[in-house]
Amino acid sequence: MRDELESIAWSQEVQDFQKPLSSDPEVLPPADQQVQSPPAPVHQSPVSPASADNSIVDLTTENILSRYEIGRKLGEGGFGSVYEGKRLEDGLEVAVKIAKKPKNMKYINISGHPTPLPLEVALLILVNREPKAPEIIQLLDWQDQPEYYIMVMERPSPCEELWDYLKRHGGILKEETARFIMAQATMAAHICCLRGVFHRDIKLENLLINPDTLEVKLIDFGCGDLLRDSGYTHFLGTREYFPPEYDVWRRYHGRPATAWSLGVLLFVMVCGRFPQEEDLDTIEHDNWSVPGLSEDCCHLIQSLLQQNPSQRMDLRDILLHKWFQGQCNSRLYDRATLHGHSPGVPLLAIPEVPMEAGPATAVPEVSALAATEFRVLASPPQSSSSAWSLSALACCEAAKPW
Secondary structure, eight states: OHHHHHHHHHHOOOOOTTOOOTTSOOOOOOGGGOEEOOOOOOEEOTTSOOOSOOSSOOOSTTSGGGGEEEEEEEEEETTEEEEEEEETTTOOEEEEEEEEOOTTOOEEOOTTOSSOEEHHHHHHHHHTOSSOOTTBOOEEEEEEOSSEEEEEEEOOSSOEEHHHHHHHTTTOOOHHHHHHHHHHHHHHHHHHHHTTEEOOOOSGGGEEEOTTTOOEEEOOOTTOEEOOTTOBOSOOSOGGGSOTHHHHHSOBOHHHHHHHHHHHHHHHHHHSBOOOHHHHHHHHHSOOOOTTSOHHHHHHHHHHTOSSGGGSOOGGGGGGSGGGTTTTHHHHHHHHHHTTOOTTOOGGGSOOOOOOOOOOOSSOOGGGGGGSOOOOOOOOOOOGGGGOBTTTTTTOGGGOOO
16 A cells, blocks of 8 residues: 555646636735745644655655555545545544645635645635534545645545435435435535635535435535635536536636536436536526426526526525425524524525635626626537436446546
8 A cells, every 4th residue: 555655646647727717817815815836845734743754745654644544545536546544543434635736736825824725625624614514524634745735534434426326226316315415515515605615516426425314525625716706717627517607708606606516416316417408498498397396396406507697596595495495494494503593594694704805806796797698508518428317327337427
């Protein structure tokens, strides 16, 4: 395992997907949360000792990895590899992510930390602040080295990706199951935004589900950023979940984009496939419905998949929709209480955390887009995976769209 990790440390290629278009400068957030590219000293969480050898992912007793027994690889992607692990101190099962830094590695200053942090680490710290959100994966430990950064996260057991769970159940979920999952995914997305974080890649593969309890956790903030009023001009995330306004203006905003991705998520769970051009055209112009789905479920999907972002349901209103009335209400109100609000207070009343963003730009905000002529779009350019029927692929492991 030592040889394998050292090999990964030196050979893994990571693309810099976070480089914005040169013709579209971004407005930086204030000084306490500015993205930087400082020299690369070794930083660690308060419980992690500094490493004596800063040149590689050091596996000596002073390195963070010496605290854990590293097991098999759980997965890998453009931003790093994830391994199962066990904390030697108490046997706690964890997930260990080792990510090689891209050339233009982004750092961010956040309160409570004297030095800039890798962006993904900083975003997880922000969303993990008290009170803890059980719908979001918890960061337990981390360390920043010159070429790599390491994150140790909780590893729920049992758990699997929502994509795998969906396939095992024939590619389509019952409304009751989809509602419980959707409520948790929406709560996770809402809390991210309240804490100034834009996840930007909410999808089946980035939601872990306990198959016994159906509890869900949002993972992988590698495509994320600070939530900005000024919007975004560069593409990150997964094409099938990306909002159509990016293809029109080459600009999009965090909350409407998140609402769109949640709409796609719900569509896939209850329809067994990604929405196609004809679906989006009907959703845009007609009273869209699907045989076997309740009117309330169809209405929620239609509200989330409006191609004009100014007409799309606001992220803060999703959990107030009629479809969530009944079995989910008590749990949602309990979650509202967790975040410092009285039981029974509608989630719409949860106050927003002030935006940590720079001054407004000349680009119109979403609230001003209602008066803009908006042409009806086909679905965004999609890869071949978007046309797949999950029902037909329920037993086809090779069909995962990554």
